[in-house]
Amino acid sequence: MDTGKPLNGQVAVVTGAGRGIGAAIARKLASMGAAAVLCGRTQSTLDATAQAILQAGGKAEVIPCDVTVLHQWEYVAARVNSTFGRLDIMVNNAGVGRFTEPLHNLVPEDWDRILNTNLRGVYYAIRALAPLMIRGFSGHIINISSLAGKNPVPNGAAYAASKWGLNGLSYSVAEELRGHNIRVSVVCPGSVETELSPHTGKDPKKMLQPDDIAHVVAMLVTQAPQSFASEVLIRPTQKP
Numbered sequence: 001m002d003t004g005k006p007l008n009g010q011v012a013v014v015t016g017a018g019r020g021i022g023a024a025i026a027r028k029l030a031s032m033g034a035a036a037v038l039c040g041r042t043q044s045t046l047d048a049t050a051q052a053i054l055q056a057g058g059k060a061e062v063i064p065c066d067v068t069v070l071h072q073w074e075y076v077a078a079r080v081n082s083t084f085g086r087l088d089i090m091v092n093n094a095g096v097g098r099f100t101e102p103l104h105n106l107v108p109e110d111w112d113r114i115l116n117t118n119l120r121g122v123y124y125a126i127r128a129l130a131p132l133m134i135r136g137f138s139g140h141i142i143n144i145s146s147l148a149g150k151n152p153v154p155n156g157a158a159y160a161a162s163k164w165g166l167n168g169l170s171y172s173v174a175e176e177l178r179g180h181n182i183r184v185s186v187v188c189p190g191s192v193e194t195e196l197s198p199h200t201g202k203d204p205k206k207m208l209q210p211d212d213i214a215h216v217v218a219m220l221v222t223q224a225p226q227s228f229a230s231e232v233l234i235r236p237t238q239k240p
């Protein structure tokens with residue numbers, strides 16, 4: 001048993017773990033010794049992340065899940081319980097956006113897709129998995145929000161609304177779960193070089209990289225147990 005790693009013996013669920021920020025977070029937590037439970041809708045990309053983790057000597061389990069479907073979350077909870085019997089870290093990272101028209105031209109289907117993924121999905125995750133943490137009187141929930149949850153986003157109002165909502169959910173749930181020794185942190189990155197949006201006009205070399213967000217998640221989960229950072233804003237050093 002590799003006792004030298006800080007998350008050895010811990011179990012971490014990461015949503016959207018097939019690519020982008022979620023894949024980087026899953027690889028990072030696994031490199032720190034956690035068993036990484038990889039969730040998302042696309043089996044092939046989750047398998048690729050799992051393969052990378054296994055090749056690096058880490059532990060990974062793929063459990064496909066559409067975060068907008070409650071019974072799929074209940075399946076994840078049952079599998080985590082039967083396989084590991086515990087849950088230490090949950091990173092709600094899966095997200096979608098649309099940044100191409102003002103709100104009055106956005107079709108309701110896109111509003112639903114964005115709000116259901118970025119906000120309802122996190123409610124479902126907490127509904128299904130927080131009881132495992134409560135049972136263990138321990139845990140850390142990290143919600144990946146955005147600076148779009150702090151600022152106006154013209155042509156991205158639904159995305160901004162979902163992330164402002166996610167921040168409010170996170171601060172409230174943090175108070176609800178403190179007494180259960182569960183920490184809740186919200187992470188708000190600026191523009192990250194991923195497939196989420198075209199980031200037109202920005203210099204990709206100056207943008208945040210997925211590993212920058214994974215690094216902050218690693219900092220959060222290794223904070224000494226008597227305190228937690230409830231919110232972190234992440235900006236690139238050079239404006240892209």
Ligand SMILES: NC(=O)c1ccc[n+]([C@@H]2O[C@H](COP(=O)([O-])OP(=O)(O)OC[C@H]3O[C@@H](n4cnc5c(N)ncnc54)[C@H](OP(=O)(O)O)[C@@H]3O)[C@@H](O)[C@H]2O)c1
Nearest residue numbers: 016020021040041042066067094095146191192194195196
């Ligand atoms: N990129 C940025 O500039 C930026 C900045 C701030 C915050 N963020 C936030 O960071 C998070 C990750 O974004 P990213 O940039 O890494 O985007 P990305 O590369 O597009 O990845 C999004 C991930 O979410 C998953 N996903 C989407 N809908 C899902 C659903 N219904 N159920 C399960 N998984 C779903 C996708 O997997 P499947 O499609 O296979 O399900 C994919 O793995 C998001 O919450 C985003 O809002 C991004």
